[in-house]
Amino acid sequence: MSNTEYLYGKNPTELAALCGELGLPRFAAGQIARWLYRRHVEEPRRMSDLPAAARERLAERFAPALAAPERTSVSADGTKKYLYRTLRGAYIESAYIPDGERATLCVSSQAGCRMGCAFCATGRQGLNHSLSAAEILNQIVSLPERDRLTNLVFMGMGEPLDNADNVLRALEILTSDWGWGWSPTRITLSTAGIAPQLPRLLESTRVHLAVSLHNPFPEERAAIMPVERAYPIREVAELLRRYDFTHQRRISFEYIVLSGLNDTPRHIRELCRLLNGIKCRINLIRFHKIPGSPFFSPGDDAMIRFRDTLTAKGIQTTIRASRGEDIQAACGLLSTEAAAPHANGRGPAR
Numbered sequence: 001m002s003n004t005e006y007l008y009g010k011n012p013t014e015l016a017a018l019c020g021e022l023g024l025p026r027f028a029a030g031q032i033a034r035w036l037y038r039r040h041v042e043e044p045r046r047m048s049d050l051p052a053a054a055r056e057r058l059a060e061r062f063a064p065a066l067a068a069p070e071r072t073s074v075s076a077d078g079t080k081k082y083l084y085r086t087l088r089g090a091y092i093e094s095a096y097i098p099d100g101e102r103a104t105l106c107v108s109s110q111a112g113c114r115m116g117c118a119f120c121a122t123g124r125q126g127l128n129h130s131l132s133a134a135e136i137l138n139q140i141v142s143l144p145e146r147d148r149l150t151n152l153v154f155m156g157m158g159e160p161l162d163n164a165d166n167v168l169r170a171l172e173i174l175t176s177d178w179g180w181g182w183s184p185t186r187i188t189l190s191t192a193g194i195a196p197q198l199p200r201l202l203e204s205t206r207v208h209l210a211v212s213l214h215n216p217f218p219e220e221r222a223a224i225m226p227v228e229r230a231y232p233i234r235e236v237a238e239l240l241r242r243y244d245f246t247h248q249r250r251i252s253f254e255y256i257v258l259s260g261l262n263d264t265p266r267h268i269r270e271l272c273r274l275l276n277g278i279k280c281r282i283n284l285i286r287f288h289k290i291p292g293s294p295f296f297s298p299g300d301d302a303m304i305r306f307r308d309t310l311t312a313k314g315i316q317t318t319i320r321a322s323r324g325e326d327i328q329a330a331c332g333l334l335s336t337e338a339a340a341p342h343a344n345g346r347g348p349a350r
């Protein structure tokens with residue numbers, strides 16, 4: 001790994017220490033933060049309210065971290081998939097999903113993923129590296145449609161809580177007054193359920209939470225999500241029961257429906273038992289075929305019946321619209337294996 005230093009991604013404490021080193025007053029840290037996170041300028045020579053000598057020293061010391069996407073794919077439904085090169089030379093993808101007044105960016109937190117979920121193209125690729133806060137934020141700053149964005153979902157490549165330090169830093173920059181100033185209610189983080197990191201996320205942020213569930217039975221879930229063996233969903237549900245999801249913060253459970261494997265009456269009964277006492281919603285997701293996978297999505301009628309049965313049992317259930325399937329941007333399809341053939345670290349997390 002290189003020793004190159006980047007200014008983008010630093011928090012006020014680090015910027016204040018830097019200002020101390022440069023002999024600048026403390027308030028200069030706020031000025032730098034404003035350039036970085038409000039004006040989206042990382043080139044120190046353009047920070048016109050800093051003394052010229054300090055600008056020069058910053059420019060000599062820090063390399064640029066922000067870079068435009070290298071490739072764009074456009075779906076017939078308007079979704080766009082962007083390919084970004086990371087600072088370490090790997091590749092990641094983000095999906096921009098316009099929908100009327102709303103425009104959502106699906107952000108990646110890792111180049112690849114080591115969780116090994118059987119239904120996911122990113123999981124097959126293995127982990128190349130976790131993204132720094134700057135690499136996470138670059139997907140947003142350098143997005144051509146940045147100013148149209150209304151929502152962010154951390155549902156792209158990678159498991160965000162397998163990179164908790166950098167993801168939490170990115171969230172802090174996004175939601176702080178000294179940072180981008182976004183409301184946390186515009187952000188959702190999706191996790192496979194990395195239990196040790198959940199309290200930290202829930203106590204240090206107010207973002208919405210989505211938990212990838214996909215099967216309520218431990219053995220069946222472990223067969224498609226190896227993370228179940230390290231952090232059983234029953235323990236995750238127990239932990240979540242201790243938090244309040246009624247005020248401003250929402251929790252949803254994501255459920256890729258696999259025909260005949262997780263959509264039977266037995267699964268419905270167990271889902272009700274598992275989620276009892278958690279004020280939540282279930283988001284049903286169509287399975288998008290990846291080469292060689294043995295799974296199938298049920299037809300639309302069966303999806304609707306499954307949704308209606310769960311709703312009748314008292315769990316608010318919705319079906320997520322599939323977007324960008326024709327450009328491999330839909331749920332579970334993001335992969336940069338072709339762009340980064342040397343990804344390593346393949347296999348389940350633990």
Ligand code: SF4
Pocket residue numbers: 113114115116117120121122123124156157158159192
């Ligand atoms: S579904 Fe998410 S956690 Fe599972 S392998 Fe894919 S990216 Fe990783």
